[in-house]
Amino acid sequence: MPPRTKFDRQSVIEAALEIAQREGISGITARKVAGQLRASVAPIYANFENIDDLVAAVVERVFALSGELVARQRGDDPLENIGRASIAFARGYPVLFRDLVMRPNAHMDSYDALEDQLLEMMAGDERMQDWNRQDRRRLLFKLRAIHMGLSTMTAVGLVPSWLDEDEVEDILLEMGEELMLAASVKREERSK
């Protein structure tokens, strides 16, 4: 029988994730992961085909973390939950946020399906009863831009010192409501 296994797939992923959080995805190298594990590179190649394979597993893990952050939100509004989770992710994993969110990647394609769901949901909102689909889509894009902007500024450290961490999320909601308010005012103007 062989000696007992000390390093399984999961422990290698965790070690690589540690490095990715500090140095970014491209900071993952066989020797650095081995060092983090306090082992040689052997356990890495025992559990993964090659380094790209490990990196893919780490990326998958990160998106799972991000998904957990969304699921953990307890608000009624899915849009609000996504926005809050996004900012929380940017705050907790700024390096990974830059590496994965601010970069064209396959996971973003799945947004198209999500967009349809969100548009359906918006159609049910009483404040948007008489809006057409194009109006809702345009608002959704604006909301997305806001949440991307606040998340990015959070990840990059551009949130000014006079703003508390939690206040950033307040501003996210505040801006969303202000856009809704402006839209309804404009509608009234137009129907006059």
Place this chain on the structure above:
Amino acid sequence: MPPRTKFDRQSVIEAALEIAQREGISGITARKVAGQLRASVAPIYANFENIDDLVAAVVERVFALSGELVARQRGDDPLENIGRASIAFARGYPVLFRDLVMRPNAHMDSYDALEDQLLEMMAGDERMQDWNRQDRRRLLFKLRAIHMGLSTMTAVGLVPSWLDEDEVEDILLEMGEELMLAASVKREERSK
């Protein structure tokens, strides 16, 4: 006398910039720059102390390009000009935008001085006559978040196909105006 100089400081910077536009700042290597120049690595080390020195010069050049983009805007409103230039930069140099803007860097510190100027300018706006400095600062932050969000989405390729390039800039202005509108409506409500 020596043979005539074929590669000056500027030509090396331009070659490195070409590579940075395609592969990002970290794509700049001595041999790749030499290949772009159709030369050896010698001219690089004749003009620069080391590679970091060259990279610093390239970064400086990129921020100069970004500054030119702002200066080229012909609108009355400085905020609008900055926003439009930022989106134009994100569209023209998406890789560099990710490498330099979406990353903590020294150039961002100079924003503090700019912020003061912008707040002064906003104080002159008739629509904000009765606002206090904190109100203006909060609005400025929101406008900045919007412009960061739209620029980021542009650089990352998250602008949906139903939105024209120019329309992104339209939305930038539209959102700014909607925030102003909402703010004035809220003020009226409060003073009632």
Place this chain on the structure above:
DNA sequence: CTCCTTAAATAACGAGTGTTATCTAAACTA
């Protein structure tokens, strides 16, 4: 106790990195 299996360690490979000592030859002066 001996032997077998195999997880982990080691060390080497080729490729790519920054950097530099050395060489080549261009383009002037005398």
Place this chain on the structure above:
DNA sequence: TAGTTTAGATAACACTCGTTATTTAAGGAG
């Protein structure tokens, strides 16, 4: 024309990278 200066080319160095052939030794089976 011969000599001098020096820009640019070349090739080597030490390093890191991914990857793998080989070795070591743990931990049970007989």
